[in-house]
Amino acid sequence: MYTKWLSTLIKVRLFENIERDALNKMLLCLNPNKVAYKKKAYITIAEDKFTGIGIIVEGEVIVTKENVAGDRVMMAKLNEGDIFGEIVAFSDNDKWPATVIASKDCTILFLPTEKIMGNCPKMCIGHKLLIQNMLKIVSQKALQLNRKIEYLAIKSIRTKVSTYLLEQYHSVKKNKFMIPLKRNELAEFLNISRPSLSRELIKMKEEGFIDFYRSSFEIIDMEALKANI
Template sequence: MYTKWLNKLKNVKLFENIELDELNRMLICLKPKIAYYKKKEYITIAENEFTGIGIVIQGEVVVTKENAAGDRVIMAKLKENSIFGEVIAFSNDDKWPVTVIASTDCIVLFFTPNKILGNCPKMCIGHKLLIQNMLKIVSQKALELNRKIEYLSMKSIRSKISAYLLEQYSIVGRNKFTVPLKRHELAEFLNVSRPSLSREIIKMKEEGIIDFYKSSFEIIDVDLLKSNV
């Protein structure tokens, strides 16, 4: 049942350092649910009952949350091999804190948390590695959420744009790159209106700080961009 997904799942951080044969045995033991979704279909809805940790094995999804004003804020855009629901999974809450939507047709694998942390009835060799990997993933997610809070706490649109572009610059290691978010998604991620975002990006281009075309950006003056954060 899971064999055809093994080559994809071996690249998921949750299964890092686990051999394929062992991974196959673990999947048979853990019995994750495979779910199929169409583009724009809701995978989870905030405040609905928590259904388990999700792994995107095909397609892309967006993780969203409504702010106090009722506007949708994009928390993350997840591609293949990405995980969602891992933070809430080991808390005392049994409700989804976010809404997850399929941005393309996608396939998601769902694991129940108790099967990950519970005693493995078959004494799988990789189970200890699975738990260690999960702890690393949860820690990394906490750091990412902290960065998201930093974006939301910035008062000016320019400072948010500058911080985001500098982070992408740091990730790719060069001044020309394509951001993973479309313009309206970037506006939601930074919690600003799309027209305001576009106006500010145009101003930054006119001032010689950046250049851009659609989702592709070039940082012309790194120091000047840093001064805007």
């Protein structure tokens, strides 16, 4: 039933170190619910009832929240093989904490929480690895959310942009790189307007700090960029 997506699922962090055959058998036990969505469709809506951890087997989604002013803030952009909903999965809260929207046609497998934590009579090695992987993922997500809070606390647009670009540089160890976000998505992620972001990027380019074309960026003056932090 899930053979079609095994090549994708074997790469999912949740199933790390689990052999292909063991994963196939485990999926039959876990019995995730498969749902297909069209581009721009709402996959989850914040405060709706939680339906299980989502695994993206095809397509791309964005995770958003509304701030107190009612403005939408993009929390993350997720691709094939990524998961969402893991933070709330084992809490007392049974509501989705954020809204997830399909940015491309996509297929999601929803994994029931109760199937992860129990109901496996043999408690096979694969299931033990599944629980270990889940703990690692939740810890990593907590760190990512903490980083997002730090971004929201930064007041200066230039400081936000410089911080983001330097993080991308440290991720790839190259002065020239592609960012994973489109311009409007980057503006949402940094919690600034798109026109303000565009103006700041143009200024930074004119001042010789960076060069860019669409999603391709190059850091020209590393020290000057660091001085903005």
